[in-house]
Amino acid sequence: MAPVGGSSEHDVVEKQVKEIIQDLYQVMVQIQTYGTAGVPTAGVLEQQMIDVSSSLQKIHASTSTVPSNQPKVKLPSIPPELFKYVDSGRNPDIYTREFVELTRRGNQLMKGKEEAFGSFRDVLAQEMVKGMPECKEDVRRILEETGGRGGLVDG
Template sequence: MARNMSSPAPFTPAPVSATQAPDSPRESESPPPPGLQGDLEMELLGLATALYNLGTTVVNDLTKEKDKPGGVAGKPVGIRVNEVINHLATLEEMSSSLDTMVPMQVLVDIDSSRNPMQLTKDRIERAATENQFMNGKIHAIDSYRKLLDEALVQNFPELGEYLMESSLHTATQSGEPIKVEEDASMLPNGV
């Protein structure tokens, strides 16, 4: 397996217009927030880029040291470290003017090497599953209520008027269309 020993070019993100988030998969749909929040996003992207460049520089220097012993002059690792420090210093300055709170669970998940996007996806899927389960329960209770009302009307015809009123009241609250059935005996002249 051959390894390319030439130094890689520093990572630079593709140019992004001012109305697009630089790392958004849906660039046209998610512009960066205005003001300080957008500046923070851009600074965090710069930090990520600087960390990536530092990592590739260190790996590249380690592979060169295997081939050429000695000679510390000209290594760009110090420059890359200074870039990271500058980004961190800028973030520290920005932090005094921010009041956004990050939930502790998010930080714990990131420290545990869990992808926040995957956690968000899992939580949304769990909420959707629980929603479907709850909708199933509601549907089961509604169908049971309808069966119970029918049985009560059949066995206690005098309750029919009250049960019909409660069914209409429940249907209007739930947003269901109200179905009114006409009795053939109620039509004039059997029409």
């Protein structure tokens, strides 16, 4: 993924996110071994939760308040549909592939509609000139302004 905004601000946020992930991993380890090590782990678990809290506060502060001479770090927005997709245990790469295919299909449909309307425009222009020859110049001007070929009405 390409960095959003300045690379140094993005790197700081990325580092803070990595720290949060590490802190959460440490919490998971402490929870799994809670009381089984034979030593009191409540204090260690409490410290890990404090570390997670401070890491979250740090990343919130760095993405919300920025000195006036620097632009705010704009994190990429992730569509809610992608969160639902991943929460249901599916691969986000498949979501991206399906999205690209859906977009491609929609683009092909729109291109087909555009070509159909263009053909209709050209046929309508020819028939209008046949039926009302006095409007030939107006029809030619309209064809040229709408992307058609004005020469269609000459023959």
